[in-house]
Amino acid sequence: MTRQFEVIQRDGAARLGRLRWADRELSTPCVLESKDELELLEEMTEGNAELDVEVIKDPEDVHGTNVNADIIILAGALRFEDDPRGLSRALIKIKESTNPDAALYAPTLATPQNISMLIYAGVDIVDSVLINVKAREGYLLYTDGEERFDEIPHPLCLCDVCRNIDFGDGSFEQKTAIASEHNRGALLAEVHRVRAHVRKGTLRELVEARCRTTPTLTAFLRLLDEEYNYFERRSPIVRTATLLACSQESLDRAEIRRFSERVIERLHKREGILLLLPCSARKPYSRSRSHRIILARLYKLRPFLNEAIITSPIGVVPRSLEVMYPASNYDIPVTGRWTCDERERVIEQLARYIEVNAFDSIIAHVDGPYKAICDDVAVTLGVDMIHPSDSENILSSHSLQCLEEIVWDLIGKHSPVRRDLRFDYLRDLADYQFDKDASAALFSRVPKIRGVFPRYYASDRGRRIVTLVDRYGTLALTIEGAKRYIDRHIGHYCVWIDDFEPKGTIFAVGVLRADPIIRPFDEVIVLNDNTIAVGRALMSGWEMETSNRGAAVAVRHVEAR
Amino acid sequence: MKKEGIHAGSSLVRADKNAHVRKGAPSIRPHAWTGLDLLNGRAVPSLTIVLRTKGCYWARRDGCTMCGYINDADQNASGPLVYEEFLGALSRYGEEFKIIKVFTSGSFLDEDELPTDVRDAILYDLKDVPKTIIESRPEFVTFETCEEIARINRNIEVAIGLETSNDYIRKNLINKGFTFRDFINASEAARSSNFSIKAYLLLKPPFLTEAEALRDAVQSVRDAAKYANIISLNLCNVQKGTLVEALWKKRLYRPPWLWTAVEVLKQAAENATIICDPVAGGTRRGPHNCGTCDRKIAEEIRRFSLSQDLASFKVTCTDKVLWDFVLEFEEFSYGVPLVP
Numbered sequence: 001m002t003r004q005f006e007v008i009q010r011d012g013a014a015r016l017g018r019l020r021w022a023d024r025e026l027s028t029p030c031v032l033e034s035k036d037e038l039e040l041l042e043e044m045t046e047g048n049a050e051l052d053v054e055v056i057k058d059p060e061d062v063h064g065t066n067v068n069a070d071i072i073i074l075a076g077a078l079r080f081e082d083d084p085r086g087l088s089r090a091l092i093k094i095k096e097s098t099n100p101d102a103a104l105y106a107p108t109l110a111t112p113q114n115i116s117m118l119i120y121a122g123v124d125i126v127d128s129v130l131i132n133v134k135a136r137e138g139y140l141l142y143t144d145g146e147e148r149f150d151e152i153p154h155p156l157c158l159c160d161v162c163r164n165i166d167f168g169d170g171s172f173e174q175k176t177a178i179a180s181e182h183n184r185g186a187l188l189a190e191v192h193r194v195r196a197h198v199r200k201g202t203l204r205e206l207v208e209a210r211c212r213t214t215p216t217l218t219a220f221l222r223l224l225d226e227e228y229n230y231f232e233r234r235s236p237i238v239r240t241a242t243l244l245a246c247s248q249e250s251l252d253r254a255e256i257r258r259f260s261e262r263v264i265e266r267l268h269k270r271e272g273i274l275l276l277l278p279c280s281a282r283k284p285y286s287r288s289r290s291h292r293i294i295l296a297r298l299y300k301l302r303p304f305l306n307e308a309i310i311t312s313p314i315g316v317v318p319r320s321l322e323v324m325y326p327a328s329n330y331d332i333p334v335t336g337r338w339t340c341d342e343r344e345r346v347i348e349q350l351a352r353y354i355e356v357n358a359f360d361s362i363i364a365h366v367d368g369p370y371k372a373i374c375d376d377v378a379v380t381l382g383v384d385m386i387h388p389s390d391s392e393n394i395l396s397s398h399s400l401q402c403l404e405e406i407v408w409d410l411i412g413k414h415s416p417v418r419r420d421l422r423f424d425y426l427r428d429l430a431d432y433q434f435d436k437d438a439s440a441a442l443f444s445r446v447p448k449i450r451g452v453f454p455r456y457y458a459s460d461r462g463r464r465i466v467t468l469v470d471r472y473g474t475l476a477l478t479i480e481g482a483k484r485y486i487d488r489h490i491g492h493y494c495v496w497i498d499d500f501e502p503k504g505t506i507f508a509v510g511v512l513r514a515d516p517i518i519r520p521f522d523e524v525i526v527l528n529d530n531t532i533a534v535g536r537a538l539m540s541g542w543e544m545e546t547s548n549r550g551a552a553v554a555v556r557h558v559e560a561r
Numbered sequence: 562m563k564k565e566g567i568h569a570g571s572s573l574v575r576a577d578k579n580a581h582v583r584k585g586a587p588s589i590r591p592h593a594w595t596g597l598d599l600l601n602g603r604a605v606p607s608l609t610i611v612l613r614t615k616g617c618y619w620a621r622r623d624g625c626t627m628c629g630y631i632n633d634a635d636q637n638a639s640g641p642l643v644y645e646e647f648l649g650a651l652s653r654y655g656e657e658f659k660i661i662k663v664f665t666s667g668s669f670l671d672e673d674e675l676p677t678d679v680r681d682a683i684l685y686d687l688k689d690v691p692k693t694i695i696e697s698r699p700e701f702v703t704f705e706t707c708e709e710i711a712r713i714n715r716n717i718e719v720a721i722g723l724e725t726s727n728d729y730i731r732k733n734l735i736n737k738g739f740t741f742r743d744f745i746n747a748s749e750a751a752r753s754s755n756f757s758i759k760a761y762l763l764l765k766p767p768f769l770t771e772a773e774a775l776r777d778a779v780q781s782v783r784d785a786a787k788y789a790n791i792i793s794l795n796l797c798n799v800q801k802g803t804l805v806e807a808l809w810k811k812r813l814y815r816p817p818w819l820w821t822a823v824e825v826l827k828q829a830a831e832n833a834t835i836i837c838d839p840v841a842g843g844t845r846r847g848p849h850n851c852g853t854c855d856r857k858i859a860e861e862i863r864r865f866s867l868s869q870d871l872a873s874f875k876v877t878c879t880d881k882v883l884w885d886f887v888l889e890f891e892e893f894s895y896g897v898p899l900v901p
Contacts, residue, residue, distance in 0.1 A: 038893045055895060075895035079812040108894040129890050133899050136883035172879040 004051050004070045005103045005124075006549040010520055010539065011198040012254070013095065013122035013234045019071075019103055021051060028103055029119045029191055031110065032127040033184070041105070045073065054098075059090040067098040071125070077106040078130065084220035088121065092230050095122045101508070101547040108133075112143045112186040113210070116194050117217055120207045121224055131187050135179035138172075141186050144213045149179055159185045201239040208247045218249075225252035232258055233540055236520035237433070238472040243330035251313045251345055255326050260315050260349050264356050266431045267318065268439065270306050272416035273407070274359040276350075276385075278370045278394070279311030283329060284322040284454065290395060294365065297400045301407050303418045308353065310370050312342040315349025320428035323454045323473035338369045343376075350377045360414045361386065365403050367394050422449045422456050426466060429475050433523065434485060434493055441488035442466060442481055474523060477534045479559045482525040493518060495526045495537075495544060495553055502526050502533045506553040514541035514552075526553055533558040592633070593650040597867060598660045599791070599836060600692055604867040607660035610650045614638050614674045617667030619698060619738055625724075626736050626767050629800030630666035640676040647683055661687055662694040670701035670710075670719075677709075684714040694718040694759065699739055699747030704754075711754035719751045720759040720793070725766065725777055726784035734766045741784070748788040760789035764825060764848075765797045765817035767805050770891040771884075771898070775821050782829035792829075794837040796822050796848035809846075815898035816841075816848045819858040820884040823874055826865060836866035851880035 005028075009016040017028040021040075032038055044053040054069035056062055057076070074094060080087035094104065103124040110118060110126035111134065118126060131141055139146040142157065157163075161181040170178075197203040211217040224231070231254035243255065250256075275298075280288030286295060295302065307319035309327075317327040338346075350373065354362065364374040364385045371387065378385040388406050389399035423446060427439040434442075442465055447458035457467040465481040468474075477485065486494060496513040497506055506526060518524055518541030526533040535555040537544075544552040598607040615621075616634025624631070647663070663683055667674045687693045693714060699721050710717065723744045724735050731737045748758045762781045765774035782792055796817050799809045808814035822837060829835060839862050841847025843855030850858065857876045865873040883900060891899050 035889070038890075042893065057896065073895060076813060076897040078894050078897040078899070081812075083812075108890075108897070108899060127893065129893055129899070132886060132890070133883065136880075136886050137900070138879075173882050176882055 005101055007101060007539070007547075008550075009198060010234065010236070011201045011203045012120065012231055014119050014194070014198050014203050015122075015124060016195060016198050017103060017124055019125075028124040029115075029194060030125055031187060031191060032105075032125065038127060038129075041071070041073075044071075054102075056094055056098075059093040062094060062097040067102075069099065069102045071105055072098050072102045073105045073107060075107070077109040081109065082216060084216050084223055088220060088223040088227065091121045091123065092224075092227050096230065099546055100543045101549050110187060111146075112141045112183070112190045113145060113213060114217060115187060115190050116143075116197075116203070116210045117207050117220055119191075119194050119198075120203050121220075128184055128187060131183035132180050135183050136176045138176070138179070139183075140179050141183045143186065143190050143210060149175055157182070157186075159189075161185055200241050201236070202241045202244075204253060205241075205244045205246075208249055211249070212247075221249055222252070225249060225254075228254055228257060233519075233542065238325035238474055238521050239329075240471065241329075243326045245313045245330060245332045248339070248341055250332075251341055253313075256313055259321075259324075259326060262432050263316065263318060263321065263349075264352050266436050267428055268431060268437070270357045270359065272360055272414060273305050273410050274354070274357070274362045275305045275307045275407070276362065276364045276366060276370075276374060277307060277309050278366045278368075279309050279317075281331075281334065283327070285309050285317070286319070286322060286453075293395055294400065294403070297404055298407060301404070301411065303421060304411050304416045305407065306357075306359070310346060310350060310366060310373065312338060312346055315346050316353045318428060320424045321432060323425065323468070323470065324429060324432060325473055328473045336368065343369070343373060346373055347376050347380070350374070351380055354381060354383065360416075361410045363388060363403070363406060363410070365389055365394050365399070367392070420446065420449065422451075422453070423447070423458075425454065426456060426458050426468065426475065429468065429473070430466065433475055434489070435517070438485060438489060438492075441485050444484070472521070474521070476556070477523055477525070479532060479534060479557050482532060482534045486525055486527075491515060493522060493524050495524050495541070497526055497528050499528055499530070501531060502528075502535075502553075502555045502558055504555060505538075505551045506535070506555060508539065508544050508547035508550050508552040511544040511552050514544040516540075516542040516545075518544070524553055526555060527561075530561055531558055532561050593654060595654060595658070599834070599867060599869075600659050602869075605659035606657070607662065608650075608654050608658040609662040609664065610647060611664045611666065612643050612647060612675070614643060614665040614667060616665075616674070617698075618671060618674060620667065623736060623738060626734065626804040627763065627797050627800065629803045629806070632801055633666045640679040643675065644679045644682055648686075651686070658690065660692045660694065661690050663687070664694075664696050668697040668701050669695035670697040670706050672701075681710070681713055684710055684717070688714040688716070690716065692716050692718055692757075694720055696720045696722070697747075698722070699743045702747035702750050704750045707750050707754040707756060711756070715755065717754075718757040718759055718790070719747070720761060721747055722763075723760040723781070723785055723789075724763040726781040727777055730766055730769070730777060734768045735763065744785075745788050757790040758788065759791045759793055760785040761793045761795050763795050763797055764822055767797075767808050767814050768896075771818060771821055772888040772891060774817055775824055775888065778821075778825040779828045782825065782835060783832050786833035790834070792833045792835045794822065794825060794835055796837065796839050796842070798841045798844075798848065799846040812897060812901060815901055816846065818884050818887070819843075819848050819850045819855060819862070820881060822848060822862060823858065826862070827871060827874065830865075830869065830871055834869060837862050838866065839863070851878065851883070854878035854880065 004020045007015045007017045019026045019028055044051050045055050051070040053071045054067050055073045055075050105125035106118055106123045108129040134141055138148050140149050165178050197206045211221040235254045280290050282288035285291045309317045314327055321327055362385045364387050367389055374385050386406055388402035392399050430439040430442050447460045449456050449458050451457050454468055454470045458465050463480045464478045466475040466477055469476050494515050495511055498510045518537045520539055522537040524537045533555050534557050535553045537553055538551045592611040594609050596607050597604045613635045615636055615638045616631045620631040693716055702719055724737055725731050726741050728740050751758050764778045798816055799806050805814055839848050839859040842859035843849050849855050861873050887899050
């Protein structure tokens with residue numbers, strides 16, 4: 001089957017794509033504007049057309065992945081205009097049971113206000129029907145809502161249409177024509193904004209802002225956030241843009257929950273002394289003034305400590321993962337006041353972290369709200385936490401002196417093993433990125449580590465194994481590293497391709513099988529009978545396997561097997 | 562007819578097939594009211610009596626997608642009781658009406674629903690009224706039955722719920738269970754006894770866009786006019802316990818615009834005598850426009866029904882541009898009314 005829709009870029013479930021249609025090429029997300037286009041698409045639903053267009057009348061009735069089309073239409077999408085639960089269910093049901101390289105069309109539903117959220121949820125095609133209905137009902141539409149044009153004393157916006165028109169004159173028909181034009185401009189401008197955000201990978205930040213304008217859309221986002229798997233399966237493991245956690249919903253982002261879960265589930269068990277520190281505005285934390293002061297004081301003692309940072313919204317960040325997204329790259333409004341939700345999440349995660357590890361002693365060198373959180377956790381778990389600062393500023397010389405003394409004491413008491421801190425980063429990142437015990441496979445013995453923080457690279461017997469890519473905080477494998485990994489983790493993070501020599505970009509059509517756990521931006525190992533290669537995933541593993549179009553892996557090194 | 566969009570046959574429809582199971586007890590019996598109706602081109606006082614029988618056999622067995630009249634039926638109705646009620650209503654309103662309509666919530670000519678002795682007694686009592694209107698499904702309007710009752714009362718008009726001349730729509734979207742041919746046969750039977758025939762047409766069965774509903778109604782008036790003396794255009798409203806109500810609640814149905822009704826009357830009036838009573842006009846469950854013009858337009862429709870004068874339609878409103886747009890673009894929603 002010839003696929004006519006190709007995804008070019010992804011941001012979670014949102015996508016930029018290219019739809020070849022008749023002798024045209026449309027860039028999605030797109031707005032169908034003319035009656036011709038709407039009719040053409042409708043005719044194609046009858047079959048025997050250039051595009052394979054599937055109409056889904058009842059999303060609850062879609063079975064398996066037997067739908068394989070170029071365009072999928074959610075019939076009657078407008079019935080969900082005021083039903084966010086129905087809409088999120090319908091969209092996710094359809095997306096999860098149809099081929100991923102189909103463009104999803106939600107007819108007659110888009111407005112400037114909801115379009116960003118529709119695209120965020122996975123819609124690729126919309127139309128201008130509803131904005132024209134609203135114009136004829138007397139509404140000018142904006143991204144923040146609507147306004148009846150007979151109630152506006154003078155143009156409320158400075159778009160080309162409104163700026164030159166006095167709404168006071170003319171018949172109702174003339175006014176609706178102007179309103180249609182305005183609404184069209186508003187919708188197209190917003191789609192343009194969305195495209196820009198998808199390119200940067202920041203659509204989530206936009207929808208958290210847009211959803212504020214109405215309870216229905218806020219509910220829609222919260223309901224979508226309950227679909228963790230849907231978004232996690234589509235979320236890249238890293239991004240270069242800063243995660244802005246400005247709202248309550250930020251706490252429920254898939255990336256944050258995934259980070260927390262991997263910290264608990266993937267990292268190896270730690271023992272000895274845990275030192276808890278507060279987060280800092282500057283990232284990675286160890287570059288911040290506060291951390292530099294504390295770490296300088298503990299300079300010689302650090303190899304005996306396990307450090308972890310308490311923060312909202314992520315919860316707990318082991319020092320070794322401070323270079324990994326989202327810990328490496330987020331920003332929150334700092335007021336000193338924590339919401340109950342924030343507190344609760346952090347308490348929960350800190351308690352889990354302490355529970356899954358086996359620390360002998362816990363030092364909480366924190367103050368203010370952080371201290372209250374630690375106290376809560378200590379009570380809940382029935383563990384002791386030592387507070388060297390004792391409600392003083394943690395950077396005061398007295399606090400620091402106490403901290404140092406306590407650490408000396410505990411080291412004397414527990415005599416913990418001395419570790420190489422640079423190895424800590426590589427080991428934990430390996431486990432975080434390639435799953436539990438990956439580090440044991442990659443580093444069967446302590447490797448030689450070189451490089452300046454955080455650009456470490458490790459080799460063994462003169463052969464490079466991994467490099468920490470500081471831009472992303474991820475480990476890049478060499479062929480040697482890949483071989484060591486797959487020896488012990490058969491099939492994990494692997495992409496099996498057809499019998500060709502991988503060069504540059506591997507397209508989904510050439511992928512035979514792929515580990516479903518692979519996410520965009522993951523480091524992957526590419527295999528066929530003759531070659532082994534390493535590279536970066538450009539789409540999720542399950543998507544590589546079921547798509548026929550689009551770039552799947554960017555290959556870095558290739559070697560004969 | 563669009564093949565796409567949300568449609569009869571989807572699981573959504575099947576799931577609600579039993580939606581019209583009746584609940585609740587009947588209240589006032591029988592239901593009767595007076596009004597004005599057309600007789601030989603003139604408006605005359607009329608009396609309508611709805612007898613509480615055990616209800617339409619079709620509704621009890623299967624049922625039409627928009628009809629909730631079965632809710633007014635009485636499972637325990639007996640012939641003598643029905644007749645007693647009829648006499649009660651007559652005496653309450655007197656007999657000074659030129660037109661008396663005696664309806665059941667089913668078929669007046671179904672012997673199983675209304676025993677023949679009661680039927681004959683009622684028709685006998687009304688034999689001097691200039692026009693008696695009864696309602697029946699076409700399968701009961703046979704040559705034999707018509708001859709029988711013609712011996713008792715010669716001034717009968719038989720009203721039949723044809724709904725549409727389109728067999729596909731009547732079968733699949735309305736679930737009426739008879740064909741246009743059945744209606745023609747019934748019409749011929751009634752006319753052979755010199756009865757007049759009224760055809761009820763349904764404006765906007767479920768699963769049609771506004772434009773499709775308009776086209777269907779206009780075509781149906783043209784088709785039915787050959788076999789009916791008068792056509793009654795019924796604007797679909799949302800009745801309790803029906804499939805239409807279930808769809809309406811899911812925003813998959815809205816009653817017709819009053820503009821659509823006006824348009825049907827304008828386009829089809831030259832073909833037939835056509836009357837229309839916008840029941841529940843201007844309400845969410847009934848035919849409606851934007852809300853500001855509804856009352857005036859409903860009134861114009863009633864005036865037209867008595868005068869057959871298209872000049873009755875004068876009102877205009879800003880929502881007409883919206884209605885125009887709906888006619889043109891509703892099909893692209895794939896199954897949802899663009900404006901609730």
